Amino acid sequence: MSISYKERIARRLTLVTALIVLVVFAIIYLVVDFTVIQSIDRELKLETDKHVGQIFLVNGEIRFVHKDEWLEQEHSQIQLNPIFIEIVDMQGVSMDRSPNLSENHLSFYPDRAKGDEAWTLKTGNREVRQMQIPLNHGGKQEGYMLVAKSFEDARQLLNNLRNILLILYPGILLSLFLAMRFLAGKSILPIQQIIQKTNLISQSNLNERIPVAEPNDEIAQLTRSINDLLARLEQSLIREKQFTSDASHELRTPLAVMRGTLEVLIRKPRTAEEYIEKVKMALASIDRMSEMIDQLLMLARVGKGKMSREEVDLVSFAQNFGQQVEKESGREVTFHTNFSKPFYTLVNEKSLQMILSNLIQNAIKYSAPSGKICLQVGVHEGAPFLEIIDEGRGIAQESLDKIFDPFYRESSDATFLVQGTGLGLTIVKKLALESDIQVEVDSEAGKGSTFRLVFSTEI
Structure with missing residues (x-):
């Protein structure tokens, strides 16, 4: 099925814009995701720096010195976006933990203990963001502090943003296609007018021209090119008509001479000398026509093929x-x-x-x-x-x-x-x-x- 030029323009522009919008939406989502995670990681780092000095060895075990502070409301209720802390020894055995963890434990990863890297994981039925810090006492490493913060609100924010972008994307594409289709139709309207005007021009009115629109853009250049083409066609047609007329006239003359000569010959008997004279005149006319036809053929052949040099x-x-x-x-x-x-x-x-x-x-x-x-x-x-x-x-x-x-x-x-x-x-x-x-x-x-x-x- 043939697709109009307007439709092709609208589809191509919509496709390009769709790719651009998709990239923009992806960048928006990634920037928000990065910003949220960075914010949580900063909070985790602040909590780590705050509590790492409150951990001491008690009877050979690592304990919180002021554990009663963890019984406060901000560390015991989930809806207040609490911080979860757990202390483990070198083998990952739990030594102590914040009360808001209840019976749950944070995950220990020995290979991630040397940096300030944070990661997202599941603890029970909660999704948290966790960081793991080594604990040193007297120049000797005694264990690790695992610090985590709920990632539920951040995940909900990211999911909502993703859903909104996914809902907006097809709506934006449809709106873009309709707008592009309308604008493409308006853009090619001058071309349609040129087509309509050109279709009205035939051999009988080659002197007509297409009005040149302003401003001086590509449409105006196209109009001038078509007008120049029409002018060349008009001149070519005029030359062709003149050539046909001249050729007819030039061939008519020797034919008239031959006819007149032959008519004279058949009116009455002639002497041999008169017959010879009239035949020579007829042959001269034939020679002239032959020469003219040869010249016409030669003129027609000129330019038919590429000439080598x-x-x-x-x-x-x-x-x-x-x-x-x-x-x-x-x-x-x-x-x-x-x-x-x-x-x-x-x-x-x-x-x-x-x-x-x-x-x-x-x-x-x-x-x-x-x-x-x-x-x-x-x-x-x-x-x-x-x-x-x-x-x-x-x-x-x-x-x-x-x-x-x-x-x-x-x-x-x-x-x-x-x-x-x-x-x-x-x-x-x-x-x-x-x-x-x-x-x-x-x-x-x-x-x-x-x-x-x-x-x-x-x-």
């Missing part, structure tokens, strides 16, 4: 990459660096190659055939970087913050004179984020662009 020599990597691009595209790609030896950094090589490939392709597409493209490796403020520099058309300042958005194309590209999917820089940004690479852009319309990759780790 290895040592990569930026100098040789960038130089080899530039030579490969120069060979495949026929464009001149120069390489510059101020390093005379290898410079290593930790990065995922495949991700870096994909980032450079997208940036180089953009540099080639957006610059004239005679325009220069340069790869440069260096260090700035202790951080290694790799730059891709072109002398192309550049990017307007108002577009610099948008070029990494999916399907974003500058207005000058609306005619699609420069073919592309609008996803290359989005992939670059996402891969760079996964690889802990910072992407910086410097560009001016008509003067070219510089994309700078700043690496956070060097070897």
Whole structure:
């Protein structure tokens, strides 16, 4: 059976408090017990010191000199909390005793005769506290004096205290549980309000937020965290809707071109050259859609798994990459660096190659055939970087913050004179984020662009 959080809090707090109360009650009982026993032992010691000088040898036997004092009322009536005294020889044989003992005798323990230790025991039907003192006469030990005092009142006091504590304990626990349950319910009331408000928020009203309660405590921090999560979800949903809309629009265009081309072909017979031309147009649209789908799949796969990092020599990597691009595209790609030896950094090589490939392709597409493209490796403020520099058309300042958005194309590209999917820089940004690479852009319309990759780790 599921137990509510309020119940769990109440039970845990009650359990902890129960242990604390149990310890406190035990300490109270032990302190009272110790105090009562110490008080009785002090009285026994005083009586011992008082009567030890009143004992003498009489006809070879140990006797009380003033035994008539023991016939007084305070030594003969139990209800007056009397003192019991008995004198024994070295073997424990009784020599004399106080009249209030009647026919009873105090217990003799030879092994306890050397100290002032007291103990509790039964004498007849009475419980007493007893002390045993050696008696010396003329430098010779003649016997022992056994001194005892009734422990009945003290035992009754301790039993009453124990019973009261045992009766109070379950009552205190029940009261604590009910109080803790009530306070736990009051404490989690703001959380219940947050739950109710959160349950009312759906995809249709993600713009709503949970009111932040005062003061600035953990509940307020939880509320702000949920509001931040809702804000991120809202932005993610907005981006998803925009991405879906843009993807639909971008795919609709080549499909419309293909449909128009095929409709034109079937209206009337065409020459072979016209068929070839229209088929090439359809194939170009198919290629564009295939490229876009590949880019979308690549974008979806980024970040799905943890990328391993290895040592990569930026100098040789960038130089080899530039030579490969120069060979495949026929464009001149120069390489510059101020390093005379290898410079290593930790990065995922495949991700870096994909980032450079997208940036180089953009540099080639957006610059004239005679325009220069340069790869440069260096260090700035202790951080290694790799730059891709072109002398192309550049990017307007108002577009610099948008070029990494999916399907974003500058207005000058609306005619699609420069073919592309609008996803290359989005992939670059996402891969760079996964690889802990910072992407910086410097560009001016008509003067070219510089994309700078700043690496956070060097070897």
